[in-house]
Amino acid sequence: MDQWKVGTKTLTWLDGGVTHMDGGAMFGVVPKPLWEKKYPVNEKNQIELRTEPILVQGFDGKNILIESGIGAGKLTDKQRRNYGVTEESQIEKSLAKEGLTTADINIVLMTHMHFDHACGLSRWEDGKLIPVFENAIIYTSETEWNELKNPNIRSQNTYWNENWEPIQHQVKTFKEEIEILNGVRMVHTGGHSDGHSLVELTLEDGEKVYHIGDIMPTHAHHNPLWVLAYDDYPMTSIFQKQKWIQPNTWYFFYHDCIYRAVKWDENGAITERIPRSPKM
Numbered sequence: 001m002d003q004w005k006v007g008t009k010t011l012t013w014l015d016g017g018v019t020h021m022d023g024g025a026m027f028g029v030v031p032k033p034l035w036e037k038k039y040p041v042n043e044k045n046q047i048e049l050r051t052e053p054i055l056v057q058g059f060d061g062k063n064i065l066i067e068s069g070i071g072a073g074k075l076t077d078k079q080r081r082n083y084g085v086t087e088e089s090q091i092e093k094s095l096a097k098e099g100l101t102t103a104d105i106n107i108v109l110m111t112h113m114h115f116d117h118a119c120g121l122s123r124w125e126d127g128k129l130i131p132v133f134e135n136a137i138i139y140t141s142e143t144e145w146n147e148l149k150n151p152n153i154r155s156q157n158t159y160w161n162e163n164w165e166p167i168q169h170q171v172k173t174f175k176e177e178i179e180i181l182n183g184v185r186m187v188h189t190g191g192h193s194d195g196h197s198l199v200e201l202t203l204e205d206g207e208k209v210y211h212i213g214d215i216m217p218t219h220a221h222h223n224p225l226w227v228l229a230y231d232d233y234p235m236t237s238i239f240q241k242q243k244w245i246q247p248n249t250w251y252f253f254y255h256d257c258i259y260r261a262v263k264w265d266e267n268g269a270i271t272e273r274i275p276r277s278p279k280m
Contacts, residue, residue: 001094001234002260004252004275007203011252012149013260013276014094016053016069020046020084020118025229026217038220040257048257050276051116052089054200056097059181062106065133066199066211067254068120074162075119089120091132105133108113109186110140111197111213112149114158117254122166129166139180141188144195154182154232155193189244191215191237192228198244209250209261212237215240219253219270 004011023045027035032045041047057065069089079085094199095101110117121138122129124262151159164171183202190196192214199211214230215237216222224241227234245251245264248271252261261274 001273002098004260004274006209006250007058007185007205007207009056009201009203011260012057012094012098013052014055014065014069015087015090016051016067016094016120017071017085017089018087018257019049019051019070020044021049022084023047027221028227028229028231028234030226035220035226039218042197045085049116049255050257051089051120052254053120054211054254055095055100056184056251059184059201062107063100063104064107064180065136067111067117068108068132070116071119071123071132071242073124074122074230084162085118102133103135105136107180108133108136108138109180109184109199110138110144110146110197111211112144112193113140113164114214115160115163115191118163119160121163129162130171131167133170136170137172138167138170139174139178139186141186141195141197142175143188143190144187144193145171145173147193147195183249189213189215189236189240191233191240192231194232198240207250208254209252210244211246211252211254212240213254216245216251216253219251219256219259219273222262222264224270270278 002013007257050150051070053069072088123132148159179185185200186197188197201209224238227237231237247266250263259273263272265271
């Protein structure tokens, strides 16, 4: 597993599975000759998107998880084919390498509740869906939670009852922003979904590092105009990228198959990077 020590904090990427989604959908109106220079694509026009939750440690002694992975045993054969799923989650094995179990996770931060982020929140046991992180408080925005329970004709394809009903007693919501712990903040952004949020971590020296979820799912989406066809509110995504993507600031990723974290300069050139290991 990849680990990034930044100050006294540790970020560890867990084995949450992998999908392969259509490149055109992931880059919206951007022509393929442009985006394929920045991110690899296969013969089916799919790009590899990891679904690897980030274990964050060093804040008030809590074990914090950002996102939950694709889950295991939650998808049908048709869904695995359509979403290009070649690996499912092995969260328990990943946590065991860190001397932890799922019961040791105190907090789960969900930028949003689309299936590729939320399937890992529940699992099947004796024919019944139960929480994976049974002792955790799960945070997501109030807007996201409300739409999740009452999806529209578009969002019903990604908000699934089996991902929220088993864990609803663990969920805490917020409106615009919330300080989870000292140095851990979530901010509602909208854009990718109406309830989408980002995660901000503040280090000892005041430096901030960001996970802005699917507003910038990979380093190749750095350009504010490169937004997803999956975005429900693309103009909001553009505005939020302009607001939150700043030079000389670290950004880390859940989906990126090349980098764990990246820092850009004022001209948009990568100045520092944490590469993803070829094999977890």
